[in-house]
Amino acid sequence: MMRIVLVFSLLLIHRTALPKIPISIDGQSVVTTIQIGVQASVVEIYAAEELQIWINRLTETKPPIITTNQLHSTPTLISIGIPQSSPEVRKRLDLPINLGNEGYRIKSFEDENRIMVGAHSANGVLYGCYHLLELMVSEHTGLTTADLDFIFSPRPNLALSPIDQRSQPFYPVRAVLEVNDPDWLARHRINMSGGEGIWNGTGIDDGLGTAFQYVDAARFELFQDLTGQERRQQIETLRNRFDLLRRRGIDSYLFMYVTGEPTEALIRNRPQLLGQPVPYGGSRNGVSYKPLCWSKPELHQLVAELVQEIVVTYPTLSGFHLRCWGYETRSCQDCPQCGGQSEAGQKMLWKLMFTVIQASRKVRPDFKFYISGYDRFWLKDPDGSYAARLPQGTIFSQKWGYDGEPSDQPNLSPKLLSRLGGLKHRLIILSHEVEEVMPLWMVEGDLFVNGVRRFPTTHPQPGLAGFTVQGAEVGLGQLDRLLSARINWNPKLDHLQLMRDFLTNRYQVESAGLILKSLRISGWALSNYFTDYAGTLTVTGQYGKGSAGFATRFWDIIGQSAVTDIFSIPDEQQADYAVNRLAGLLPQMQEASNLANMALAKINPVNVETTYNLKDTQRLLQMWTAFFESRLSLAEAVQLGYKGGKVHQVQDKLNSAIEYTRSMVPLIRSIGQFVPVFGYSRLTIETSLVEKLTAEVALIDNFAPETIMHQIDAYALNQAELKISGPLNFPNPLKDKTTFTYQLSRTVDDVSISIYTKSGRLICRVQDCSSRKGYNEQEWDGRDWNGSRLANGVYFYKILVKDDGDQLQAYGRLAILR
Numbered sequence: 001m002m003r004i005v006l007v008f009s010l011l012l013i014h015r016t017a018l019p020k021i022p023i024s025i026d027g028q029s030v031v032t033t034i035q036i037g038v039q040a041s042v043v044e045i046y047a048a049e050e051l052q053i054w055i056n057r058l059t060e061t062k063p064p065i066i067t068t069n070q071l072h073s074t075p076t077l078i079s080i081g082i083p084q085s086s087p088e089v090r091k092r093l094d095l096p097i098n099l100g101n102e103g104y105r106i107k108s109f110e111d112e113n114r115i116m117v118g119a120h121s122a123n124g125v126l127y128g129c130y131h132l133l134e135l136m137v138s139e140h141t142g143l144t145t146a147d148l149d150f151i152f153s154p155r156p157n158l159a160l161s162p163i164d165q166r167s168q169p170f171y172p173v174r175a176v177l178e179v180n181d182p183d184w185l186a187r188h189r190i191n192m193s194g195g196e197g198i199w200n201g202t203g204i205d206d207g208l209g210t211a212f213q214y215v216d217a218a219r220f221e222l223f224q225d226l227t228g229q230e231r232r233q234q235i236e237t238l239r240n241r242f243d244l245l246r247r248r249g250i251d252s253y254l255f256m257y258v259t260g261e262p263t264e265a266l267i268r269n270r271p272q273l274l275g276q277p278v279p280y281g282g283s284r285n286g287v288s289y290k291p292l293c294w295s296k297p298e299l300h301q302l303v304a305e306l307v308q309e310i311v312v313t314y315p316t317l318s319g320f321h322l323r324c325w326g327y328e329t330r331s332c333q334d335c336p337q338c339g340g341q342s343e344a345g346q347k348m349l350w351k352l353m354f355t356v357i358q359a360s361r362k363v364r365p366d367f368k369f370y371i372s373g374y375d376r377f378w379l380k381d382p383d384g385s386y387a388a389r390l391p392q393g394t395i396f397s398q399k400w401g402y403d404g405e406p407s408d409q410p411n412l413s414p415k416l417l418s419r420l421g422g423l424k425h426r427l428i429i430l431s432h433e434v435e436e437v438m439p440l441w442m443v444e445g446d447l448f449v450n451g452v453r454r455f456p457t458t459h460p461q462p463g464l465a466g467f468t469v470q471g472a473e474v475g476l477g478q479l480d481r482l483l484s485a486r487i488n489w490n491p492k493l494d495h496l497q498l499m500r501d502f503l504t505n506r507y508q509v510e511s512a513g514l515i516l517k518s519l520r521i522s523g524w525a526l527s528n529y530f531t532d533y534a535g536t537l538t539v540t541g542q543y544g545k546g547s548a549g550f551a552t553r554f555w556d557i558i559g560q561s562a563v564t565d566i567f568s569i570p571d572e573q574q575a576d577y578a579v580n581r582l583a584g585l586l587p588q589m590q591e592a593s594n595l596a597n598m599a600l601a602k603i604n605p606v607n608v609e610t611t612y613n614l615k616d617t618q619r620l621l622q623m624w625t626a627f628f629e630s631r632l633s634l635a636e637a638v639q640l641g642y643k644g645g646k647v648h649q650v651q652d653k654l655n656s657a658i659e660y661t662r663s664m665v666p667l668i669r670s671i672g673q674f675v676p677v678f679g680y681s682r683l684t685i686e687t688s689l690v691e692k693l694t695a696e697v698a699l700i701d702n703f704a705p706e707t708i709m710h711q712i713d714a715y716a717l718n719q720a721e722l723k724i725s726g727p728l729n730f731p732n733p734l735k736d737k738t739t740f741t742y743q744l745s746r747t748v749d750d751v752s753i754s755i756y757t758k759s760g761r762l763i764c765r766v767q768d769c770s771s772r773k774g775y776n777e778q779e780w781d782g783r784d785w786n787g788s789r790l791a792n793g794v795y796f797y798k799i800l801v802k803d804d805g806d807q808l809q810a811y812g813r814l815a816i817l818r
C-alpha cells in the first residue's frame with residue numbers, strides 16, 4: 001500500500017514537474033529546428049515548410065529545416081517523416097499498423113525537447129503537422145478546439161505541453177468539386193479535387209468535345225478553337241495547379257462532360273463525326289447542338305488519341321472526372337446507332353466511356369476515374385455489369401437529399417452503396433449544397449452533421465467513401481466548409497464546439513453564442529422550407545413540380561412564377577397546409593434575426609472583415625424574415641379565397657405581401673458579399689435579384705383578388721361579369737419560350753392568344769388556351785405558324801376571350817432576346 005502511494009505521488013510530482021517544450025522564447029531568435037529525412041518526398045518537404053511558415057506566423061521566429069544527416073543546435077527539435085525516409089522516425093516512433101494509410105502519430109519526448117510526427121504515408125505526415133500546428137494555435141489563443149483558420153497576432157512565447165496523439169481519417173475520400181485554394185485544401189486534409197480544368201456547367205468548353213484545348217500537339221490543330229498561345233498559357237496554368245495539388249498530397253481530377261458540345265473547328269473540319277443537330281437553347285448558337293456520333297469508330301479513335309495526349313501533357317494529373325448528366329450528355333437522337341437514352345444509346349455511351357478509360361490507362365496504368373451521374377438519367381447500369389468492368393477504386397457520387405437541398409437526410413441508396421462497395425468502388429456523397437439558396441449563403445453544418453451521423457461511426461460502411469466538402473467561401477458560410485472537411489475526418493467531432501470557437505475567435509464569447517444559435521435556428525427553418533420545396537408538396541404551391549431534377553436557387557423562389565405558384569394552390573386543404581407551415585417558420589426566422597441583431601450590438605470584432613460578415617448575416621436573416629412574411633401573406637390571401645373571405649380582406653393580404661417583398665429590396669442591396677455563382681459579378685447578382693422582386697411586386701399589384709375567390713355559388717359564377725385581368729408573360733424578354741398568365745372572372749368557352757409583329761402582322765395564334773375561372777397559364781414556344789423561331793425584337797399579343805356571345809380582349813407586349 002505504502003509503495004503504491006509512493007509511486008503514485010512520484011508520478012504526480014514528475015508530472016507537474018514536466019516542463020513544456022518551448023517552440024519560441026522571448027528574446028531568443030531561434031528555439032526550434034525542423035528535421036526531415038534525407039529521402040523526404042515532396043509532400044514531406046511541403047509539411048516541413050508549412051511548419052516553418054506557421055511557426056513563423058505564430059511567433060515571428062523562423063525555425064530552420066535540416067535533414068537527419070545534419071546536427072541541430074536549437075533547444076527544440078521537431079522530427080517528421082515516414083519510416084522509409086527518416087531513420088529517426090523509424091527508430092524512435094512506434095507506428096501501429098492500424099494507423100491506416102493516412103493516419104499519423106505525434107509524440108513528444110520532454111527530456112530532450114523533441115516532438116516527432118510520423119505516419120505510414122507522406123499525407124499522414126502532412127496531416128500530423130497540421131494537427132501539431134493546431135495544438136500551437138490552441139495554446140496561443142486559449143480556445144480548446146483550434147483550427148488554422150483562426151485569427152491571431154504573433155506572440156514571442158510559445159511552449160507545448162506533453163503530446164501523445166494519434167489520429168486517422170474516418171472516410172478515405174475527402175473531396176471538393178470546385179477549384180479551391182490548394183493551401184486551404186491541404187490544411188483541411190482534403191485529398192481529392194474533382195473540378196479541375198474548366199467547369200462552367202454548360203457542356204460548352206468543359207466537355208470531351210472541347211478537350212482539345214488541354215493539349216498542344218500538332219495533330220489536333222484542326223480541332224482547336226483557341227490559339228496556340230492561349231492554349232499554352234492555359235496548359236501552363238493547369239500544370240502548375242496540378243503540381244501544387246500533388247505537392248500537397250491531393251489527387252486532381254480533370255473535369256469533363258461526356259460528351260459536351262464539340263469545338264467549332266471540329267464541327268467545321270470533321271462534320272462526318274457528328275450526328276444530326278439536337279435542339280438545345282444552351283448551345284453555342286442558342287438553337288441547336290451538334291452532338292458527336294458515338295457510333296463512329298473514327299470518333300473513338302480520335303477520343304483515344306486525345307485523352308492519351310492529355311494524360312501525357314499533365315504528369316501530375318491523377319484522373320478524369322467524367323460526368324454524364326443532363327442536357328450536356330447528348331447523342332444524335334435520330335441516329336439509328338446512337339439512340340439517345342434508349343438501351344442502344346446507353347450501350348454506345350458506355351462504349352465511349354471505356355474508350356476514354358482504356359486509352360488513358362494504356363499510358364498510365366494507375367490513372368483514376370471519378371464518374372458522376374452514374375445510373376441516373378444517363379449511364380444506366382441496372383444490373384451493375386458496367387460498374388464491374390470499371391477499374392477497381394473508381395469513384396462515384398450521389399447527391400445529398402432529394403436534390404441537394406438543405407436537409408439532415410442524405411437519402412443514400414443502400415442498393416447503390418452495396419453494389420459499388422461490393423465491387424471495391426467508392427461512393428462519395430455530394431454533401432449539402434448551398435446551391436439551394438444561391439447567391440445567398442446559409443450555414444447548414446448542423447443539418448449536415450446530423451445527416452452524416454446517421455451512418456455508423458464505429459467502422460465505415462463498405463463503399464461509402466466520404467462526403468464532399470461544400471459551403472460558401474464568403475460570409476459565415478465558411479463555417480460549413482470547415483465543418484464538412486472535419487466531419488469526414490472524424491464524424492464524432494464536437495461540431496458545435498468547433499463552430500463556437502471559430503465564432504469566439506472572431507466575435508468574443510458572448511456574441512459567438514448568440515450568432516451560433518441564430519445560424520442554427522435559421523438553418524433548420526430554411527431546411528423545413530426547402531424540404532417541402534424539393535419534394536412534391538410545396539408551400540409555394542407548385543404542386544407536383546418542386547425542384548425535382550433542378551437545383552432550386554433563391555432566384556427560383558422569388559419573382560412572378562414563384563408568386564403564381566402560390567396563387568395556384570389547388571384547394572382549401574393545401575392552402576391551410578401552406579399557411580400553417582409558413583406561420584410556423586416565420587417566428588423561427590424572426591428569432592434568428594433578433595439573435596443576430598443582439599449579437600451585432602454586443603460584438604467586439606477582430607477586424608473589419610469579421611464585422612462585415614456579421615452585418616451581412618443580420619441583413620440576410622432580416623431578408624429571410626421579410627420573405628416568409630410575404631409568402632405567408634400570399635398563402636393567407638389564397639386561403640381567404642377558399643374560405644369565403646371578402647374581396648377587401650384578400651386585397652389587404654395582397655397589399656401586405658407587396659410591402660414585405662418591397663422591404664427585401666434595400667436589404668438585398670445592402671448585402672456586401674454574395675456567393676459568386678457562375679462567375680456572376682456582384683452587380684449582376686444584385687440587379688437580377690432586384691428585378692425579380694420588382695416584377696413580383698408588379699404582378700401582385702395587378703392581380704385581381706376576385707380570381708382567387710372560390711366561394712361564389714354557381715349562379716353568381718355564371719352571372720359574373722366577364723372580365724380578364726393581368727395579362728402578363730414570363731420570362732420576358734424570352735429566349736426559347738414564355739408563359740402567358742391571365743385571370744378570368746368566370747369559366748369561358750374559348751380563349752386564344754394571337755401574336756403580332758410591331759407593324760401588326762399576325763404571325764401566330766395559340767388556340768384552345770386555358771379558360772377556367774381564376775388564374776390561367778398558357779405556354780408558347782416562341783415560334784411562328786411554320787415552326788420557325790422568331791427574330792429578336794418586340795411583339796404584341798392579344799388574348800381573345802369568347803363566352804356565350806360575350807367577347808373580350810386584352811393586349812400585352814413581349815420581347816424576344818436570344
Ligand SMILES: [Zn+2]
Nearest residue numbers: 293332335338
Ligand atoms: Zn449517332
